[in-house]
Amino acid sequence: VKDLRVRWALEEAGFPYEATxxxxxxxxxxxxxxxxxxxxxxxxxxxxxxxxESGAIILYLATKSExxxxxxxxxxxRVSTWVMAALNSIxxxxxNLIRFDDAHLDSSWATERRTxxxxxxxxxxxxxxxWLGDGDFLxxxxxxxDLIMTTVLRELVxxxxxxxxxxxxxxxxxxxxxxxxxxxxxxxxxxxxETA
Amino acid sequence: VKDLRVRWALEEAGFPYEATxxxxxxxxxxxxxxxxxxxxxxxxxxxxxxxxESGAIILYLATKSExxxxxxxxxxxRVSTWVMAALNSIxxxxxNLIRFDDAHLDSSWATERRTxxxxxxxxxxxxxxxWLGDGDFLxxxxxxxDLIMTTVLRELVxxxxxxxxxxxxxxxxxxxxxxxxxxxxxxxxxxxxETA
Numbered sequence: 001v002k003d004l005r006v007r008w009a010l011e012e013a014g015f016p017y018e019a020t021x022x023x024x025x026x027x028x029x030x031x032x033x034x035x036x037x038x039x040x041x042x043x044x045x046x047x048x049x050x051x052x053e054s055g056a057i058i059l060y061l062a063t064k065s066e067x068x069x070x071x072x073x074x075x076x077x078r079v080s081t082w083v084m085a086a087l088n089s090i091x092x093x094x095x096n097l098i099r100f101d102d103a104h105l106d107s108s109w110a111t112e113r114r115t116x117x118x119x120x121x122x123x124x125x126x127x128x129x130x131w132l133g134d135g136d137f138l139x140x141x142x143x144x145x146d147l148i149m150t151t152v153l154r155e156l157v158x159x160x161x162x163x164x165x166x167x168x169x170x171x172x173x174x175x176x177x178x179x180x181x182x183x184x185x186x187x188x189x190x191x192x193x194e195t196a
Numbered sequence: 197v198k199d200l201r202v203r204w205a206l207e208e209a210g211f212p213y214e215a216t217x218x219x220x221x222x223x224x225x226x227x228x229x230x231x232x233x234x235x236x237x238x239x240x241x242x243x244x245x246x247x248x249e250s251g252a253i254i255l256y257l258a259t260k261s262e263x264x265x266x267x268x269x270x271x272x273x274r275v276s277t278w279v280m281a282a283l284n285s286i287x288x289x290x291x292n293l294i295r296f297d298d299a300h301l302d303s304s305w306a307t308e309r310r311t312x313x314x315x316x317x318x319x320x321x322x323x324x325x326x327w328l329g330d331g332d333f334l335x336x337x338x339x340x341x342d343l344i345m346t347t348v349l350r351e352l353v354x355x356x357x358x359x360x361x362x363x364x365x366x367x368x369x370x371x372x373x374x375x376x377x378x379x380x381x382x383x384x385x386x387x388x389x390e391t392a
Contacts, residue, residue: 037327038285038320049273053280059255060273077245077256084249087280089234092288124234131233 002054003042004188005151009058009144011180011187013065019187021195055087058144068144075139082138082145090128091152093121094161101159121161129165136174150175198250199238200384201347205254205340207376207383209261215383217391251283254340264340271335278334278341286324287348289317290357297355317357325361332370346371 003019010017026032027039036043036052043052044060051057062069062079069079097117105113128149132138137146153172156162162169175181199215206213222228223235232239232248239248240256247253258265258275265275293313301309324345328334333342349368352358358365371377 033323033326038281038323040285048269050270051273051277053277053284055284056273056276056280059276060269063269073244073256073259074246077247077252080252080255081247081249084252084283085234088249088251088283089236092291095288127229127234130229 001041001188002151004184005054005148006042006044006057006061007184007187008147008151008181009061009068011183012067012144012147012178013061014067015061015065019191021191055083055148058148059083062144068147070141070143075143078139079143079145082143083148086145086149086152090121090124090149091155093117093124094152094155097121097161098155098159118161121156122164125161125165125168129168132167132171134167136171142175142178146171146175150181197237197384198347200380201250201344202238202240202253202257203380203383204343204347204377205257205264207379208263208340208343208374209257210263211257211261215387217387251279251344254344255279258340264343266337266339271339274335275339275341278339279344282341282345282348286317286320286345287351289313289320290348290351293317293357294351294355314357317352318360321357321361321364325364328363328367330363332367338371338374342367342371346377 007017007019022032022041027041032043033039035045035050038052040052042054042057043050044057045051049060051060058068059080062076069076097114100110100114100117137143138149139145150172153162153168154176157172162172203213203215218228218237223237228239229235231241231246234248236248238250238253239246240253241247245256247256254264255276258272265272293310296306296310296313333339334345335341346368349358349364350372353368358368
């Protein structure tokens, strides 16, 4: 669930926050739809803004905290670039493969199609791995770009797509080892336990 | 091709620009990959920044021109929200349907699957149409959010998915009627004519 992205960004920034979990009925309600027209989570508001889309929320938080992005225009442009790249150049291919596997299709067509989807994704991951090289992060320091990219790479652990990209998997683990990520994950699980 | 998005934003802002078209060989080159790791277009640079991903480029341009976004944090957050919503909550569903149709599959499974994809997309478009209501734009004025949303809705004209959403189609036409859009489209076609 994509609230983890926002929780993680808030934890990196050290901003206190309050999370309200909503149920399927809330998601359909007119009042929630005026906040989030598609009825999805997460949505965000503070004293200044009311918004949705986890990527947009993270970019907004990044304007408020140097823990998430450098202050200069050049550095911010890189962060915005990587947030978009994670969501638009990697995640759609990741989701295509994951959903295909979830459908459990069994035919020669399905085998061929899976190979196509896996190859497309692998090409993107290879390019990302080339960019990363031996670096710790996508740019010189950890930013909101690494945060979103890590949450996208996490989706790929189960389907094995990361297995052939050792550097990307190390990169993912490096980002997930951050204390703010652990606090975010723990807060997310705690919220679910309370609801269950 | 997604350079139209960037051209349109530059035209709205009234920023002079120079476009360099690249061929398939350039896209694979190491020098281009250092600028755009996935070898895609567009990529952008000016005196201050070097970046890629059309959505990120548009958000950067929006920080430089009030023609693309209001100056206040609340207004900017809305623009960023709608740019992300267009790219992440509408376009993936649009692309799923378009690619499925392109594959020209013919079986009872394919018919059922197409209905699923079309329904998912229609649900998103219905929510978007509800949000728009009788308004001219997604917020009180035209912004970079409308610009990106329009380029996404344009993709859907041929497959007929907009036919049942008259208000969205009027909205798309309203945005496409802007002089800056025509200048961008003309500049894009001119560039292709020169290359051909």
